[in-house]
Amino acid sequence: MQENMIYFDNAATSWPKPEHVYKAAENYLRSICANPGRSGHTRTIFAERLLYETRERAASFLGVGEKPERIIFTLNATDSLNMAIKGVLEPGDHVIYTSMEHNSVLRPLGSLKRNGVITTTMVWCEPSGCLDLQRIKNALRPHTKLIICTHASNVTGAVLPVEEISRLARENGILFLLDAAQTAGSIPVDLQKIKPHLAAFTGHKSLLGPPGVGLLYVHDGVKIKPWREGGTGSNSEKDRQPELMPEYLEAGTMNTPGLAGLNEGLKFIEKTSISSITEYEQSLTAKLRGGLGEIRRVKVFDAGTKQGSVGVVSFTIEGIDSGELGFVLEQSFGILCRTGLHCAPYAHQTIGTFPQGTVRFSLGYFNKEKEIKHALEAIKKIVSSLP
Numbered sequence: 516m517q518e519n520m521i522y523f524d525n526a527a528t529s530w531p532k533p534e535h536v537y538k539a540a541e542n543y544l545r546s547i548c549a550n551p552g553r554s555g556h557t558r559t560i561f562a563e564r565l566l567y568e569t570r571e572r573a574a575s576f577l578g579v580g581e582k583p584e585r586i587i588f589t590l591n592a593t594d595s596l597n598m599a600i601k602g603v604l605e606p607g608d609h610v611i612y613t614s615m616e617h618n619s620v621l622r623p624l625g626s627l628k629r630n631g632v633i634t635t636t637m638v639w640c641e642p643s644g645c646l647d648l649q650r651i652k653n654a655l656r657p658h659t660k661l662i663i664c665t666h667a668s669n670v671t672g673a674v675l676p677v678e679e680i681s682r683l684a685r686e687n688g689i690l691f692l693l694d695a696a697q698t699a700g701s702i703p704v705d706l707q708k709i710k711p712h713l714a715a716f717t718g719h720k721s722l723l724g725p726p727g728v729g730l731l732y733v734h735d736g737v738k739i740k741p742w743r744e745g746g747t748g749s750n751s752e753k754d755r756q757p758e759l760m761p762e763y764l765e766a767g768t769m770n771t772p773g774l775a776g777l778n779e780g781l782k783f784i785e786k787t788s789i790s791s792i793t794e795y796e797q798s799l800t801a802k803l804r805g806g807l808g809e810i811r812r813v814k815v816f817d818a819g820t821k822q823g824s825v826g827v828v829s830f831t832i833e834g835i836d837s838g839e840l841g842f843v844l845e846q847s848f849g850i851l852c853r854t855g856l857h858c859a860p861y862a863h864q865t866i867g868t869f870p871q872g873t874v875r876f877s878l879g880y881f882n883k884e885k886e887i888k889h890a891l892e893a894i895k896k897i898v899s900s901l902p
């Protein structure tokens with residue numbers, strides 16, 4: 516990528532990564548590259564230690580440090596969500612989810628529903644992302660097994676009331692699955708506080724790791740079927756998946772170079788501190804949101820929930836299609852962003868931008884204030900050039 520490009524697509528995947536992330540993945544491939552849990556030689560033991568360290572670091576970062584075995588390594592948030600959804604649901608179950616969910620929730624639910632396995636109810640959020648809990652209460656059925664909610668919308672950045680939803684689920688003996696793809700590494704995610712039964716994370720967004728790694732948290736006592744079975748290097752005499760966590764849900768060779776990178780992403784966040792990251796990203800986001808709001812013809816979509824928001828800002832400009840705007844932003848101003856529906860069609864219906872979508876600027880810890888200024892100037896120029 517050219518030096519002078521501005522990367523505003525961190526909600527899709529973060530870039531750049533901390534220097535140690537690149538180095539750890541490369542060093543692992545060049546000097547270790549053994550299969551953890553499989554052989555007994557020195558390099559295998561090194562690989563096992565690395566996985567253990569990464570698992571412990573992730574668990575403690577998420578507030579469940581005493582239970583590292585409940586953190587499962589996956590491919591990404593989509594993988595984690597599929598494992599959770601398909602692992603806990605049984606024929607006849609009913610599921611409640613919100614209109615801000617990503618296709619990685621909507622599609623697995625859609626296929627189970629089309630195949631006659633489950634029934635579902637979607638609860639609509641307000642355009643600001645606010646969610647009236649009464650809507651969830653009204654959707655409860657005697658056979659409701661699971662409630663799914665994203666922690667923050669990947670379209671507007673609004674943080675949803677997940678603690679309240681989790682409490683409601685527990686009071687009603689229902690499982691709660693949290694999708695923390697857009698929050699972990701950007702704002703604090705404390706699983707002891709939110710208390711979900713299951714939580715999905717991705718390694719390549721604000722956790723600053725490489726693509727191909729994700730996490731699934733499974734609370735003690737949650738009954739879940741493995742949807743991937745196979746070699747774990749343990750109990751090899753049996754044709755049955757070992758029941759011990761994390762092997763129970765972790766068959767097959769891991770993305771170890773990716774996990775070596777994720778370990779360094781987590782170390783970077785630890786060293787910088789999540790509160791500094793949150794504060795910095797939120798101040799940049801406020802400048803971007805405020806600046807866009809002052810430009811005529813620009814409509815910035817609200818993320819005004821009382822829980823706050825993450826660094827995701829969606830907007831449209833009257834008189835220019837969002838896709839075309841994204842093209843002009845890259846070609847004429849070197850700004851890389853994402854346009855369209857962002858894999859969240861009902862979120863766009865919620866904010867009234869379906870089917871044309873919006874332009875989304877998503878910020879990360881490595882963005883700079885001067886990039887915000889440049890982007891605001893670019894938008895002003897585009898607006899003034901419109902007929």
Ligand SMILES: Cc1ncc(COP(=O)(O)O)c(C=O)c1O
Nearest residue numbers: 591592593617619665669696717
């Ligand atoms: C809210 C949300 N959930 C899930 C996902 C899927 O994440 P991944 O691409 O890591 O599978 C995304 C990705 O953009 C997302 O924004």
